[in-house]
Amino acid sequence: MNALVKTFAAAATAALLSTTALAQDIAVRGEQVWTMGPQGVITDGVVVIEDGRITAVGPASDVAIPQGMEVLTAPIVTPGLVDAHSTVGLTGYLNQSDDQDQLDDSAPVQPHLRAIDAYNPHDRLVQWARELGITTVHTGHGPGALISGQTMIVKTTGNTVEAALVEDGTMIVGNLGTWALNRNGGAPGTRARQMAMLRQALLAAQGGADPEEDHLGPGERDEDNPGRRNLEEEAFRSVLRGETPLLITAHRQQDIQTALRLADEFDIEVIIDGAADAHLMLDELREWGGMVILHPTMARNEGELENAAFTTAAVLAEAGIPFALQSGYEAYVPKTRVVLWEAGFAVANGLSPEDGLASITIDAARIIGADDRVGSLEVGKDGDVAMFDGDPFEYTSHVTGVVIEGEVVSTAAR
Structure with missing residues (x-):
């Protein structure tokens, strides 16, 4: 040699x-x-x-x-930069059917799908994010179904998903609006049906949908059928117990309001994702007091995102509404963006440099519940x-x- x-x-x-x-x-x-x-x-x-x-x-x-x-x-x-919501590792850079695991559209409600089972730590997009300073990613199943699955937090390194893992089952991903409607005659076909299906699933998990049906708790076994477990109900029970937030992608004002109504109705933690219309309902979001993972600054302004704007991040900061930026997910290649550039455009359009960096470091870490480990340079x-x-x-x-x-x-x- x-x-x-x-x-x-x-x-x-x-x-x-x-x-x-x-x-x-x-x-x-x-x-x-x-x-x-x-x-x-x-x-x-x-x-x-x-x-x-x-x-x-x-x-x-x-x-x-x-x-x-x-x-x-x-x-x-x-x-190290923190991406508050992504599909990296599930969405492959080749954009071929064999590396696109961010969405299973075989059923509208699948809260039991685990991101850890689909994540590829060697995908080129993971390396791409790492080389651009992104060290922690909140990733998992993307929008496109009413409930598409779970998320997790990983570091953008490691030879296996276990080596990269910070937390499994961080949130359960939901989607309200046209992205999650079935226009081919299936369910849900309307926004009202979306909410009816979500309510039914949550009621079933708390044992209220059908009093005659046996609903098992996590780890419980049916004495007549010891192997029986309902993974969907177990996932929703973690939401009802306040252990797992619902991350709901909602862009239009009416869908954001519906998500807030669901949170109040079931007394559950909801994090609003996307929120292209957020600047149209600042008072409601302030009164709610929750957190927003804002759409990528440079997201294409079409369809549900027709009201998205370069200035929305600055507007939320001025209003005192907690938010973080994300790389997000798009159906068009390369499927995911880079939060460093998204924050740069937000800073160029009115967001202060301090708030811009916070939106992809400490504020992002707080929203995903990882600020005890990442997001700032502090001892420990x-x-x-x-x-x-x-x-x-x-x-x-x-x-x-x-x-x-x-x-x-x-x-x-x-």
């Missing part, structure tokens, strides 16, 4: 190991460190990561870097870092390095 071949072989091996190796001890130093935590922006700051967790954050003058520790440097350092949190050679929201800037739990997973300038 000649020297050139050996060099390429070594590089390929290093690239593979970068997504699977154990955490290392490392320090990251930046001319500016945007912690997105109590320390705010630190000039000439340092983040020390040991055993995969952050052990020190502060000005370089105050933080002692252990002797011999590898030090990475960049003009701008931020927390995961050592997830993104490095930039300039303003993260400037088109000419690049992501120059990415660290996940102390492991350098990308050094490509993207």
Whole structure:
């Protein structure tokens, strides 16, 4: 084997190991460190990561870097970016039938479909997101069915889904509006039927749909049929117990109002997803007091998204409505977007840089319930870092390095 071949072989091996190796001890130093935590922006700051967790954050003058520790440097350092809602890993970049697992349209209500059973950690879109600074993704089944399945939280690294997994069964995905209507004579054919089917499913889960029917709790067994379990009802019971939120994609004002009515009727946690008409009902959303995962800023303004706007993120921030941005899902290739660019367009259209970065770091982490681990650079949190050679929201800037739990997973300038 000649020297050139050996060099390429070594590089390929290093690239593979970068997504699977154990955490290392490392320090990251930046001319500016945007912690997105109590320390705010630190000039000439340092983040020390040991055993995969952050052990020190502060000005370089105050933080002692252990002797011999590898030090990475960049003009701008931020927390690893968090995508609040995606289908990456289920939606493959080839756009072929064998890599499109984000939606099973064989039935309108399937809350028991688990994202962990369909996720491909080696899909090129996962690598694409990782190289652009996205270290944590809330991904799973997408819109297009009344209840399409479950979501999970993963890191954009790992040789297996188990290695990438942060949390399984994070939310159950629902969809109100025309995307989830069956126009071929099946159900649901109207918005009213959508809600009737959702109510029926929730009532069945709490044992109220048919008093004569035996509804088993999680782990319970029918004495006459010990193997019997109803996975659909078990999934909905977790919603009714307040353990699992319903993530409802609703763009039109009438569908958002319907989702809020459902939350009140069953006293369940609902997170509004998409919300193209959110700026038309600010008072209602403020009174509701919940959280919104806003549609991608650059989503195509057609159909249900005809009222989507570049400025909606800024409007929600000004109104004090908690929100995060997402890459989302589209039926057209490449099926998923990049939250860094979505936030950049939002910042260019009135959202402050601080709020823009929060929408894809700490605010996104809060909405998906992972802010105890990710979203900010604080002692005790995961050592997830993104490095930039300039303003993260400037088109000419690049992501120059990415660290996940102390492991350098990308050094490509993207």
